[in-house]
Amino acid sequence: MSKKVRLGIIGFGTQGSMYANFIENGMVPNMEIGAICDIDLAKREEAHVAYPSIPFYKNYIEMLKSENVDAIITAVPHYLHPEMGIEALKRDIHALVEKPAGVYTKQVKELNEFAASKPNLTFAIMFNQRNNPLYKRLKEIVESGEIGKIRRTNWIITTWWRPQPYYDQSEWRATWGGEGGGVLVNQAPHQLDLWQWICGIPETVYAKVSYGFKRDIVVEDEVTAIVDYGDGATGTFVTATHDLVGTDRFEILADQGKIVVENSQTAVVTRLKKPEQEISETIGMDGVKKLFMGQLDVNDLYEQETIEFDSVWGEQHAGVLVNFAANILDGTPLIAPGSDGINGVRLANAIHLSSWTKKEVNLKDLDEDLYLEKLNERIKEEGKFETRN
């Protein structure tokens, strides 16, 4: 293998061409464009103009067979990520799948299982927001144990405003059969991943989901979920595509501290000098009296740090590409191992299933056949695409 990983870009739409651009502009020094692939032949012209020397394929299997690529990225509709990942790995080609890893856990499980049978290949997922230095730092803080065990998490992430023409621009968009869902499969997978990456995987979820609430679509544009971590800790997650002045506010309360993130940009980290329960138990009646007289200076009990990072556009995505290539070249640990992709898909599936069955859903033994059955019911009713299996 050359010192640079030759990437095969499957899908030359907005994302695929952006990745080509990052590589071309030197933002991914350990990578080069090996080939580009798209079923739309109009894209061949675009690719030829931009990258005249790069081979172009209509059929991705042919590209995989061409020996022009060491690795691929799947910048294609969500349903296709698992099968393309498997086809690549089958041919000893490293796979970076786009988020979400797939639409339903059953297909993602197949991908994960196949990838596990190829431990020498690199399998990763484009969770570019894991590269946001702010979230990286917050994960470190939580993992280090310095703020203790998590008690509660709450994320309102409604900065995903999408107007009607966005949904109308393609037949595929915001359908059950083509896209596989709405905000949970398209916009919010980043937060579904970060939330679980930082705070852990919940045991159960109960959700209220509105389908075509404020947009002329059949899929979800409004979601409110409540999760139970199984140890007394709970969380809420709210997302929507109809909030013009969106909110992005993420709060983590823990035994010895608290984190409040605003706009994925600024985090206020509170570190208590002692565990909260110890403060509670030792404050005495004097403390209680002061509390009620407004004289308790809680500032003595903790320290606060405000964390803020500048983030350059594209840096996060390019960073995932660099990390993926580095893992291939020298075993650098992956920021987003491909097998992590199932967590967000599982939670999204469970949220839908809870909304459809009006029941709390256990994530560990999520009934993936039931989910697929109910998804297929919707695909049939929609009547535009074939059902899945």
Place this chain on the structure above:
Amino acid sequence: MSKKVRLGIIGFGTQGSMYANFIENGMVPNMEIGAICDIDLAKREEAHVAYPSIPFYKNYIEMLKSENVDAIITAVPHYLHPEMGIEALKRDIHALVEKPAGVYTKQVKELNEFAASKPNLTFAIMFNQRNNPLYKRLKEIVESGEIGKIRRTNWIITTWWRPQPYYDQSEWRATWGGEGGGVLVNQAPHQLDLWQWICGIPETVYAKVSYGFKRDIVVEDEVTAIVDYGDGATGTFVTATHDLVGTDRFEILADQGKIVVENSQTAVVTRLKKPEQEISETIGMDGVKKLFMGQLDVNDLYEQETIEFDSVWGEQHAGVLVNFAANILDGTPLIAPGSDGINGVRLANAIHLSSWTKKEVNLKDLDEDLYLEKLNERIKEEGKFETRN
């Protein structure tokens, strides 16, 4: 009747003595202290020192019969509010009940029904936070229709930090039989009221409640609830007493605007120039392209106003007293009619019931007998107080 309403204060603890103090200090010009009542005779001494000329009673029925009072306030444990309200009204004495109106809806319904049979008497509840000028203004904004129909509401209100000695200070505190619950009956009733006062009464609730989560108590110190308004709109409500650096953040998203309240002090009100759906439908593909290139200037689409009021301590409580007396004297409309008290109690009961039955609970046909049965099970298990009926 004299020009001033003579108030009988039942319970001369923290609240009762505070009300006496407000009246004494001229903060309630249309009221005077008619009598003070407490079963604890140590309070007689305190009252005598502070208000030597005011009659003191051990038995509130005697005070009601004394002709010294035109009205009463029930600054006593929550369970007693309904029966004391009824006993007063029975004797043509106006009643201002403390919040919450009671512990379970069955007893509050009896109070409301009795009060309804006495339409000439004034029946009100001490929802002092309805007097917070910020919330009054927000209610006006929502009611005026200027931001349109509500889509979503979210309130995290965890500024109710209470350390262990607070709970340990009396046998009554934080018990099922004595207090009737934890944060939902003691601290959060204000927000349970304001939330429904401003945003309307939800149809259903599903909740996760932790009992003795981070305090050595049997009742709830941690609550997360999700409500459904029945028209597609949803909401979440989070409260706790173990968050040392509490959050108070209330967000209302509506068809043509949004309100974000921080710390019950500052509200940012966004008013869209057109309904959000109209903006969505008319923005065109140009708008979508701009959105994705980060060039859409959404500031053109709305105006924002920041609302902030200075609030003087005690003003809110005193204001409820003034309004109560004014309603008695000249029919001034009540800020907090007593019959509104049931809304917060019903929601609190439904939250518990959902947590106990692990089911979504309908508020309209809340099974109040089932609630009382389950409450009594807990009172029995606790073994400190008699069950209720």
